[in-house]
Amino acid sequence: NTQPNHISSKPQLHHKTHNYCIILSSLLEFSLSLRMEIVSKIACIVLLCMVVVAPHAEALTCGQVISSLTSCLPYLRNQGPLGGCCSGVKGLLGQAQTTADRQTACTCLKSAASSFTGLDLGKAASLPSTCGVNIPYKISPSTDCSKVQ
Structure with a gap:
């Protein structure tokens, strides 16, 4: 088939x-x-x-903190007017955006408050309110910067 x-x-x-x-x-x-x-x-x-x-974002350095507030030294030593100090304070506040930056700024300011001679610590502590800004810590040699948020 x-x-x-x-x-x-x-x-x-x-x-x-x-x-x-x-x-x-x-x-x-x-x-x-x-x-x-x-x-x-x-x-x-x-x-x-x-x-x-x-x-x-670059981390804030002590050099930047001190540089921002150099114009405040005459005022804080009772040797001159407030002048451009507040613009430095406001600039520093703008730079310190993170907790780490704020703690760095606090530590630097605390160290500067202890090491610069002739500073009026009362004026240093009231500097933020004098300049109309809110900084979450007191500028003082006794500030505990580890608690700054």
Whole structure:
């Protein structure tokens, strides 16, 4: 019982076409997952670059604190008017944005209050209110700067 050639070739052709479709479908799925993985990795790299390149806020230094308040020395020594002192106080307040910065400023001011000779400590303590700003600690050699928030 022999079948004609054209009848037996149809199932083979259909079978081959079906196999090609499965292979092509698998390749497309693989390609899609590969593309998604690559896009995901690129997104992670871009995010990492943004974090690394982002400007970091510089920590406040004692030099900056003292420099901001140098114009206050004549006033605090009873040798001159308030002058530009308040702009320095306000500038310092603007620079000390974090708890660490405020504690650094406090420590520097505490040290300066102890080391600069001839300072009127009463004027130093009232300097923030005199300049119309609110500093969350007293400028004094006895201030506990670790409690400054």
